[in-house]
Amino acid sequence: MQDIMMLVQDPAAWVALVTLVVMEVVLGIDNLIFISILTNKLPPEHREKARKLGIGLALVMRLALLGTVAWIVKLTTPVFEVFGHGFSWKDMILIAGGLFLLWKATKEIHHSVDPADHEEDFIASSATTGFAAAIGQILILDLVFSVDSIITAVGMTPHLPIMVVAVIAAVTVMLVAATPLANFIERNPTIVMLALGFLMMIGTTLIAEGMGFHVPKGYVYAAMAFSALVEVLNMMARNARKRKKAGGH
Secondary structure (H helix, E strand, C coil): CHHHHHHHCCHHHHHHHHHHHHHHHHHHHHHHHHHHHHHCCCCHHHHHHHHHHHHHHHHHHHHHHHCCHHHHHHCCCEEEEECCEEEEHHHHHHHHHHHHHHHHHHHHHHHHHCCCCCCCCCCCCCHHHHHHHHHHHHHHHHHHHHHHHHHHHHHHCCCHHHHHHHHHHHHHHHHHHHHHHHHHHHHCHHHHHHHHHHHHHHHHHHHHHHCCCCCCHHHHHHHHHHHHHHHHHHHHHHHHHHHHHHHHC
16 A cells, blocks of 8 residues: 555656556557457447457456566567577467457458358357357457557556556546447448458567567557548548539439
């Protein structure tokens, strides 16, 4: 309790908290896009529940990992080498997560381009199987993003209370933004393709990070922001044409 009071009175701790909250929110965007796309494939009555459960699992996983910080730190220790490059458990988790994202995004793009082909659809048509499949996939990506998130937190501050508050704040933002984001994606079909493109880029970035190639997150998010801006301008242009066409009649 005394340690917490000292942190509350320390301006540096507040700066670390604000910085970490922002970082965790930004890192959570990747997770949120995946959850939004995946839950939109479920029947409408199951979507809200799946989003809340998926984000709730993300919070539980992050807090559980925070409880094993000493073990998490060891995840960055190389366990084997290939051509002189050491691979840690963190690297392997990132590579596996990146491959999963590439696989999933590619399949979703295929189904969007050729909707008649559903032979290899990841989510079955029945609501029960679909819900279980969606939660299972969300759980896999929650693990990948949680490990990345917690290792980032550990690298930014040594104080566990700050990490816990930052993680809870970031997940709360995800919870609030999940439904509006999912609804926006559903109302704008072209956004789905853009979001799937984001997932492919994120997957490639995770694989590169796991292979030892550092990709500055700022470049990735700047590219995503620019692409989103272009798509917003396209949407505005399409809406303007529709209004003009409607007015002409």
